[in-house]
Amino acid sequence: MKSTVTHFSAKQFAVLLLGGILLIFPGVLGSATGAHCIFAPAAGVASAHIEASRVGVEILQQGGNAADAAVAVSMALAVVYPQAGNLGGGGFIVYRSAEGKNYVLDFRETAPAAARQDMYLDSAGAVLSAKSTLGGLAVGVPGTVRGLFRFHRRFGSLPWAKLLEPAIRLAEEGFVLNRYVSRSIRSAAAAFRKFPGSAAVFLPGGKAPEPGDRFYQKNLARSLRTIALHGERGFYRGEIAREIVKSVQMNGGILTVEDLKQYRAIEREPVVISYHDYRIITVPPPSSAGVVLAGLFNSLQTIDLGRFPFNSPQYIAFLSELEKRYFALRNQLLGDPDFIRMPLEQLYLPQFAARIVKQIDYRHPVPAAEISAQNLLGSESNQTTHFSVVDPAGNAVSMTTTLNGSFGCKLVAGSTGILLNNEMDDFATKPGSPNMYGLVQGRANSIAPGKRMLSSMSPVVVTRHDSLIGLLGSPGGPTIITSVFQVLLNLIEHRMDLQQSVSAPRFHQQWLPDSVEVEKNRFEPAVLEKLKQWGYHIVQRNHLGDVEAIWRKQGGWSICTDYRGNGIPAGY
Ligand code: DON
Numbered sequence: 001m002k003s004t005v006t007h008f009s010a011k012q013f014a015v016l017l018l019g020g021i022l023l024i025f026p027g028v029l030g031s032a033t034g035a036h037c038i039f040a041p042a043a044g045v046a047s048a049h050i051e052a053s054r055v056g057v058e059i060l061q062q063g064g065n066a067a068d069a070a071v072a073v074s075m076a077l078a079v080v081y082p083q084a085g086n087l088g089g090g091g092f093i094v095y096r097s098a099e100g101k102n103y104v105l106d107f108r109e110t111a112p113a114a115a116r117q118d119m120y121l122d123s124a125g126a127v128l129s130a131k132s133t134l135g136g137l138a139v140g141v142p143g144t145v146r147g148l149f150r151f152h153r154r155f156g157s158l159p160w161a162k163l164l165e166p167a168i169r170l171a172e173e174g175f176v177l178n179r180y181v182s183r184s185i186r187s188a189a190a191a192f193r194k195f196p197g198s199a200a201v202f203l204p205g206g207k208a209p210e211p212g213d214r215f216y217q218k219n220l221a222r223s224l225r226t227i228a229l230h231g232e233r234g235f236y237r238g239e240i241a242r243e244i245v246k247s248v249q250m251n252g253g254i255l256t257v258e259d260l261k262q263y264r265a266i267e268r269e270p271v272v273i274s275y276h277d278y279r280i281i282t283v284p285p286p287s288s289a290g291v292v293l294a295g296l297f298n299s300l301q302t303i304d305l306g307r308f309p310f311n312s313p314q315y316i317a318f319l320s321e322l323e324k325r326y327f328a329l330r331n332q333l334l335g336d337p338d339f340i341r342m343p344l345e346q347l348y349l350p351q352f353a354a355r356i357v358k359q360i361d362y363r364h365p366v367p368a369a370e371i372s373a374q375n376l377l378g379s380e381s382n383q384t385t386h387f388s389v390v391d392p393a394g395n396a397v398s399m400t401t402t403l404n405g406s407f408g409c410k411l412v413a414g415s416t417g418i419l420l421n422n423e424m425d426d427f428a429t430k431p432g433s434p435n436m437y438g439l440v441q442g443r444a445n446s447i448a449p450g451k452r453m454l455s456s457m458s459p460v461v462v463t464r465h466d467s468l469i470g471l472l473g474s475p476g477g478p479t480i481i482t483s484v485f486q487v488l489l490n491l492i493e494h495r496m497d498l499q500q501s502v503s504a505p506r507f508h509q510q511w512l513p514d515s516v517e518v519e520k521n522r523f524e525p526a527v528l529e530k531l532k533q534w535g536y537h538i539v540q541r542n543h544l545g546d547v548e549a550i551w552r553k554q555g556g557w558s559i560c561t562d563y564r565g566n567g568i569p570a571g572y
Contacts, residue, residue, distance in 0.1 A: 033522070035502035035547075035563050041556035044571020045073060046472075046548035047387035048084070048561070051175055052076040053570035055166040056389055059158065061572065066389045067095065067155035068163055070397035071148050073387050075167035075224065078144075079217060080175050082202075083184045083406040084385035084475060087223070087235065088244070088413065088420040090143035091401030092283045093151055094270065094459045098394040100466055102272070102281050103155075107147025107265040108452045109140030109423040114254040117447045120429035127430045134191060136253025138409040138422035140453065142235075142244075144401060147265040149232035155395075164228040171221035171417070174214040180566035182211040184383075184406055191410040195251065198412040198419075220417025236260045243414035251411055262450075271348075273297050278469065278492055281461040284344075285337045288330040289458035291347050292481050295326040298353030300493075310494055311505060311523065313530035317362035320509035320516045320536065323482055324368060325356050325376055327511035332373035335444035336452040342444070343377060363534050368514035373442075383407070384475030386459060388550045390468070390557060396550075398459035398471040400480070405436065426453035437477035440512040458484045462492075470498075472549035474562075479517070482508040483545025491551065498551040498558040506544040515539045 038044070045056035056073040064072070070093070077085025090109040096102050118125075120132045131137045152160055177185075185192075186208040192198040201217060202208070209215055227234040234240060241260045248255040271290030273280040275297040284290045299322055308315040333342055346352050356376065359366075384402035402421070403409075409422035428441035435441070445454040458480050459473040470491070474483040483506055490501035505522035509515075515537040518528065528538050546565030551558050561567030 033503050033563055035499045035560040036568055037499045037558055037560040038569045038571055039553060039556055040559050040571025042392045042572055043390055044550065044557055044559040044569060045069060045387060045389045046550055046559050046561050046567065046569045047073055047077065048385045048546065048548065048565055048567040049077060049081045050568040050570075051080045051170060052085070052387065053568055056387075057570045057572060058166065059163065060391055062158070064158045064163070065156070065393065066391040066395035066397045067151060068158045069389045069391065070387070070399055071152050071156060071160075072163040072166055073389065074144070074148055074399065074401060075164050076170060077385055077387070077401075079167050079170045079220060081181065081385055082419055083181070083188075084383040084402055086144055086401060086403045086408070086419060086421065087227070088142045088144070088418045089401060089403040089408060090140070090421065090423060091147065091399060092287055092455070092457050092459055093147070094281055094283060094398045094461045094471070095151070095155060096281065096396045096461045096463070096468060097155070102270045102461070104268045104270045104283050105147055105151055105265055106268050106283070106286065106452070107143035108286050108455060109143050109421055110263065111424065111427070111447050111449055111451050111453070112141055112255045112259045113449045114256070115424075115447050115449050119447060125430070127433050129429070129436070131252075132425040132429050133405055133409065133422045133436055135194070135409055135411055136248040136251030136255070138424050139248050139253050139255055139411070139420045140423035141255065141259045141263045142421060143263060143265055145227060145235040146232050146263055150265045160231060161228040164224050168221050168224045168228065171217040171224060174216040177209055177211055177213050177215045178566060179211040182209060182213070185209065188407045188410060191407075195411050197247065197414060198410055201412050201417060217417050219415050223416045223418055236263065240416050240418070243416045244418065244420070247411065247413040248420065275301065275492060277464055279463045280488065281463065282458055285334050285342065285454070286452040287455040287457050288334045289456060289481055289484070291334060291344065292326045292330050293458065293460075293485060294348050295329070295353055295356070296322060296485055298350050299357045301350065302354040302357050305493055311527070313527050313534070314362060316507050316516065316518070316527070317365070317531055317534060317536060318360060320507065321360045321362055321365055322356070323509040324511050325359070325371060327478065327509065328368070328371045329373050329376055331440055331511055332442040333444050335454050339448055339451045340444045346377065365535050368512050371511065384457065384480070386473030386475060386548045388471040388473065388548050390471070390550050394468055396461055396468055396471050398461050398473055400457040400459045400473045400475070402457065402475065423453055426455060434512070438513050439478055439510065456480045460484060460488070462488070468552070470549065470551035472547055474545040474547045476545040478510045479508045479544045482506070483547060487547050487549065498549055498553070498560045502547050502549055502560050502562050508544050517541045517544065519544055
């Protein structure tokens with residue numbers, strides 16, 4: 001097979017590694033924290049797996065456009081990055097054509113028709129959290145295949161079946177497991193053992209495969225061939241649909257053949273945020289990305305952020321207080337626009353953002369319990385993956401997709417080789433109780449038949465003076481939004497290059513729990529001490545996010561994957 005990944009010589013690699021190790025950022029401790037970056041004059045892909053990035057570049061070099069490459073990358077990720085890449089999950093795409101047209105596709109999962117608001121509560125009203133995360137009842141109606149098919153029909157140029165060939169090959173002929181995927185399988189092993197079909201796929205010979213082992217998914221290859229041949233109908237009707245439903249129902253779920261047949265991917269109006277002379281294009285509800293990012297950036301337009309040095313206590317405190325308020329709004333007000341009314345005009349309003357900023361005195365954090373959507377509005381009422389693709393013509397695809405938890409609900413449907421999501425846990429299974437990301441959400445996001453659960457997925461495309469500047473996104477549940485926010489701030493406000501922007505230490509506040517999460521060993525102790533003195537509760541986390549980004553660089557593109565994950569960029 002002709003390899004199309006930009007390869008480095010051993011010497012170049014050593015220089016790159018050393019460069020990564022030596023990169024010093026204000027307020028940074030630790031080492032080996034440099035993003036993996038390449039320079040590509042024409043086109044490229046940043047994804048969470050080397051094989052997927054390579055597949056994308058192959059398709060581009062065969063004359064495919066960014067939409068073709070995105071379909072092929074997504075299908076390849078379903079094989080080589082099974083903890084998040086998927087056929088049985090959902091996601092969002094932000095697409096920008098070379099002519100400057102923006103487009104958003106929502107292929108988020110929906111609650112099955114038999115879903116009920118209290119389906120995860122016991123008779124005493126207590127949350128049965130295992131039910132919304134593990135096994136058949138956790139499964140939302142998958143959106144990925146319909147989403148990709150629809151996206152391809154609209155913007156693709158190569159035949160659909162051709163774009164599935166690399167994924168079929170990887171599933172049929174196997175691929176070499178890297179340490180990262182092998183570790184993920186090992187951590188999910190106990191859950192896989194609960195489902196014999198899943199164990200047969202992921203624990204061949206009864207145990208988790210080792211790094212360096214060749215990993216085969218023959219059943220998945222067969223399903224991919226069916227989808228290559230019959231398109232979306234190959235998944236939503238016929239044998240695969242029947243197998244999915246049977247397997248979900250045998251494992252406590254309520255999904256029906258009719259649910260699959262009825263599923264629709266929906267084109268939505270992009271959210272366009274103006275920040276200085278940049279435009280940040282992203283997704284509206286049922287993802288909360290657009291509302292929260294618009295609020296954060298609108299708020300920053302009303303102050304001079306430059307007076308807070310990068311990652312100083314003032315900077316972290318101020319932004320955390322801001323994030324706390326927008327997450328309170330998110331968690332209490334947002335949900336599926338086809339089911340609830342949201343005060344979006346107000347939330348997008350610059351005056352509203354200015355009012356939020358005026359409430360903040362960063363030396364005196366307001367306890368989360370005292371912040372509510374109602375008082376903010378005034379009297380009125382482990383695992384996802386992102387990839388970015390740019391083609392030589394300048395078409396760009398920014399796509400985030402997920403099964404929600406790592407390997408979703410851990411259930412492989414019958415003999416299809418297809419893992420199913422546990423996206424139902426993104427609903428407020430009991431308004432006021434935390435979900436698996438600790439998000440405390442309200443009635444706006446409660447369960448109803450056919451409703452989409454609120455997401456934090458934040459694929460973005462950025463333009464300046466109407467020309468494409470870059471695109472990025474991340475996994476990480478609610479930390480997706482704050483990871484994307486901080487990388488954008490680093491690029492736009494702090495003028496860092498892409499490698500520095502992606503590598504810089506991150507922090508996160510999501511209203512409740514009432515704490516600021518900071519990346520471990522990456523902030524000066526004195527900075528954290530100061531924050532504690534002011535009354536912030538600090539929690540250390542290993543990593544926040546795993547950004548896959550492409551940004552304009554003179555004569556081409558800088559393409560970076562995050563040191564926090566295991567992605568490798570590719571380009572030419
Ligand atoms: O849609 C959402 O917000 C979540 N289901 C995303 C899950 C995720 O990012 C997990 N990754 N680490």
